[in-house]
Amino acid sequence: MYDFPMNFRLGCAVWSYKGWVGDFYPAGSRAAEFLRLYSQRLTTVEGNTTFYAVPNADTVARWAAETPLGFKFCLKLPRDITHQGLLEPHIPDALSFISRMQDLGDRLGPIFAQLPPRYSPDAIDDLTIFLNALREKASLALEVRHPDWFQEPYASQLTALLQPLGIGRVLLDSRPIYNAPDDPQIHSERRKPQLPVEFSVTAPFSLIRFISHPTWEMNQLFLEEWVSFVDRALRQETQIYFFVHCPTEERSPHNARCFQELLMQRRVSVPPLPWNDLQQSHQLSLF
Numbered sequence: 705m706y707d708f709p710m711n712f713r714l715g716c717a718v719w720s721y722k723g724w725v726g727d728f729y730p731a732g733s734r735a736a737e738f739l740r741l742y743s744q745r746l747t748t749v750e751g752n753t754t755f756y757a758v759p760n761a762d763t764v765a766r767w768a769a770e771t772p773l774g775f776k777f778c779l780k781l782p783r784d785i786t787h788q789g790l791l792e793p794h795i796p797d798a799l800s801f802i803s804r805m806q807d808l809g810d811r812l813g814p815i816f817a818q819l820p821p822r823y824s825p826d827a828i829d830d831l832t833i834f835l836n837a838l839r840e841k842a843s844l845a846l847e848v849r850h851p852d853w854f855q856e857p858y859a860s861q862l863t864a865l866l867q868p869l870g871i872g873r874v875l876l877d878s879r880p881i882y883n884a885p886d887d888p889q890i891h892s893e894r895r896k897p898q899l900p901v902e903f904s905v906t907a908p909f910s911l912i913r914f915i916s917h918p919t920w921e922m923n924q925l926f927l928e929e930w931v932s933f934v935d936r937a938l939r940q941e942t943q944i945y946f947f948v949h950c951p952t953e954e955r956s957p958h959n960a961r962c963f964q965e966l967l968m969q970r971r972v973s974v975p976p977l978p979w980n981d982l983q984q985s986h987q988l989s990l991f
Contacts, residue, residue, distance in 0.1 A: 710774050712934065712944045712974040713748035713813075714964055716956040717913075720753070728957040743771040745979035746960065748778060748813060750913070750947045754805075755780040755818070764807045776813030778845075778911060778945055779805055787820050790827065791834035798834070802842045813945060814911055816845035816874055821897065824850040825858040832865060839869045845911045847874035854900045863906055872907035879926050880917040881951060888918050888951040896949075903933055909943035916959040918952040927963055935972045 719742035725733050729741050742749065753759070759767075767777065782801060785794040805812055823831075838844055846866065852858050866873055878896045881888050889895050896915045914930065916923045934944055948960035967974045 710747065710975060711938055711941075712946070712967075713776055714946050714948070714960055714977065715746045715748035715750065715778075716960060717750040717752045717947060717949050718953075719743075719749050721953050721956075723954050724957065727954070739767065740770045743775045743978075744982055745977070746957070747774065747975075747978065748776045748945050748947070751777045751779040754801075755783050758782055758801060758804065761804065761807060764804060768808045768811050771811055773810065775811055776945065777805075777808055777811055778813040778947070779815050781815060781817045786817050790830045791817075792830050795834060795837045798838055799841060802838065806842070812842070814843040814845045814872060814909060816847060816872075816911060818847040818874070819849060821849045821851075823848070825852050825861065828858075828861060828865070835865070835869055835871055839871060843872075843907075843909070844869075845872035845874050845907070845909075847876060847913075849897050849899065851899060854902065859902075863904055866906040870907050872909055872911050873902060873904055875902050875904075875910065875912045876915070877901045877912070877926060877930070878915040880923045881915050884917050884919075884922050892951050896951075903929075905937060905940075905942055908941075909945065910937055911945045911947070913947050913949060914963075916948050916950045916955070918950055918955045920959060920962055923959060923962075924966075927966055930963070931967055931970050931972060934967060934974070935970070938973060 719739050720735060722735070725731065728745065729738065733741060781798060785791070785798050785801065788794065802815060805815060835844065835846070848862065853862055862873070876897070876899060878898055879901065881896060882898050912930065934946070937944055946963070948956050948963060950956040950959055961977065961979065964974065964977050
């Protein structure tokens with residue numbers, strides 16, 4: 705259990721990355737230990753795994769058992785639901801997925817739907833039906849990727865749809881990897897979208913996905929904006945889930961921790977990372 709109020713949670717996209725062993729995870733750590741070790745360091749995870757496959761009930765129960773009270777999974781709806789054209793035909797599957805994930809109990813954070821670039825504002829009626837069918841079953845967030853959603857009048861139409869339903873808009877920021885002299889995605893299998901950044905809040909929570917550059921200094925200018933955003937949001941009692949990605953996955957936890965330190969330097973009222981307590985305990989044990 706985390707011994708502090710959790711109005712701000714910080715995490716990465718995954719927990720099962722073997723390249724973190726010897727750095728983020730202790731040397732010799734086994735894959736079966738990764739989730740427990742992750743939740744001793746960071747306070748939320750995006751859980752990208754559910755986009756590709758729905759875990760069985762035993763797996764979900766294990767996830768809950770291996771994480772402390774206060775930890776949150778922000779899981780992605782499976783691509784078999786969100787990436788097959790219209791959403792309405794997949795409402796039963798979405799409800800079934802939500803029901804399965806509710807076995808996480810108080811470890812379940814907002815579930816989010818990431819729509820493909822081809823899903824345009826022309827489908828807003830379909831989107832309205834889909835979101836209305838799900839909104840009372842779970843805390844929901846939505847990520848849109850068709851560029852028209854970021855232009856008027858569609859941006860305002862989307863806000864007008866989400867706000868009354870209490871559904872969050874996922875805020876994606878990929879500027880660091882597109883405003884650098886190098887291309888950090890050169891070896892990536894899938895490139896992140898390059899879209900305008902939204903800073904709108906449409907729910908009692910906000911879910912931010914920050915695509916960081918492997919070199920910390922390339923992120924600072926953009927993270928200063930997020931420091932101001934987080935400060936304002938927390939003063940308005942908005943829950944924040946902030947996820948740090950990186951094309952070089954080895955750097956994701958480091959960049960997340962640097963953002964935490966930046967928030968604290970700017971005196972934003974965020975809870976401490978359990979990662980810091982873990983290191984302090986380790987240092988004390990050496991004496």
